Amino acid sequence: MEEQRSQYQTPLTSRYASKEMSFLFSEKHKFVTWRKLWLHLAKAEQELGLIITDEQIQELEEHIEDIDFDVVSSYEKKLKHDVMAHIHAFQDKCSTAGSIIHLGATSAYVQDNADLISLKKGLDLLILGIGRCVQRLSKFAEEYKDLPTLGYTHLQPAQLTTVGKRACLWIQDLLIDELNLTRLRDGLRFRGIKGATGTQASFLVLFKGDHEKVKRLDKRVAELAGFEKTFAVTGQTYPRKIDCDIISALSSLGSTLHKLCTDIRLLASFKEIEEPFEKSQIGSSAMPYKRNPMRSERCCSLARHLMTLVMNPLQTASVQWMERTLDDSANRRITLSEAFLTADAALRILQNISEGIVVYPKIIESRIAQELPFLVTENIIMVMVEAGGNRQECHEKIRVLSQEAGNQVKMFGMQNNLMAKIREDPYFAPIYGQLSRLEDPKSFIGRAPEQVTEFLEEEVYPVLQKYEGKLEGAVDLHV
Secondary structure, X not given: OHHHHOOOOOHHHHHHOOHHXXXXXXXXXXXXXXXXXXXXXXXXXXXXXXXXXXXXXXXXXXXXXXXXXXXXXXXXXXXXXXXXXXXXXHHHHOOOOHHHOOOOOOHHHHHHHHHHHHHHHHHHXXXXXXXXXXXXXXXXXXXXXXXXXXXXXXXXXXXXXXXXXXXXXXXXXXXXXXXXXXXHHHHOOEOOOOXXXXXXXXXXXXXXXXXXXHHHHHHHHHHHOOOOOEOOOOOOOOOOHHHHHHHHHHHHXXXXXXXHHHHHHHHHHOOOEEOOOOOOOOOOOOOOOOOOOHHHHHHHHHHHHHHHOOHHHXXXXXXXXXXXXXXXXXXXXXXXXXXXXXXXXXXXXXXXXXXXXXXXXXXXXXXXXXXXXXXXHHHHHHHHHHOOOOHHHHHHHHHHHHHHHHHHHHHHOOOOOHHHHHHHOHHHHHHHHHHHHHOOHHHHOOOHHHHHHHHHHHHHHHHHHOOOOOOOOOOOOOO
């Protein structure tokens, strides 16, 4: 432990990401997957007639997870080639099967196919993470679907909406992300067995020119790895545009998370809502009264990092000359893992927030009271005209009174007394009896409650139904 603390560790694994996602991009998972791919290749080659014995297959199976990383490191230091280092270390464990490990393959067979397996599993985890957030926020939206609140355009008070309707805007963005990631996962293909430049020449030699067997080998290895389709053509690697598409979708998810948590941070500054705040949590080392929205701030921080990562795969894909260049390797080792770990970490934080959002209806009510008199004026004009008044004359009366009330608020910090001024003005006597009805905040929220119900029933619940039984469990953030 002391040695670990003397070396840099990524906070993504030490502080933020889930154990599942951290394991998925660990060396253990990666290199066990390599060995499984060598096993899949040997099995498929045996099925199609190459002389590989059952004993050899069994020996490979017995040593799948038996990796001596010290031995691997010594081989790599000598050979300067990670795949060959692992082949030699695997061969040391398999005295009988060593000779058929990696038969006909190139390094990209294990490297790229293992990456595709990890990307697919990673998308599975992130899709469920989105589902959990959607589920929690849906309950929140339903609970507060008819609670009026100030809407904001340009971050200035606008027409009323409801707390639940605003949450539906967040949910809708998350549903777009769920759709994007699901499409990518379901359309993800396997590189398969393509050889050094994608021509499958080495496998055609192994099978003595039998093209059908080479095609069947490609399909069978993909099936053993859990994929239905392979790329019809590749260079040495799978198309690096796949990395672009996936990281682009994760960056888009980052924008969703940043916008959502920024909204929460702004609303917290208005004291309308708050993220969960634990009993012993400290908001500030200097100001003990502070209740800072640190979860939302952290989510925004991670989301911002996630959004920046898309430039790496774009530039990498653009410089893959001809059949491939190796300047993709080091970049991808960092970028792919960081993108998935960051997305996972941010979703965990959002889930934690959405499981305990606190709403303060009285604060919301008081903020509405400051702005509602101005919002009521348009309806007052219409009612006055119905009562026989002149529209322009009424407009001028309200303009003058509104300026006076606004001046009281801005210059002297007083409450908005526009409605009191209207009640005192005999010009508005014909509608005195209707003013209380016109001031009801719920008369200004339009179809917001109905929109929430319709949105949840028509758009949200059908998506959540796909993940029934898979969205349980609360997130316990350890920092």
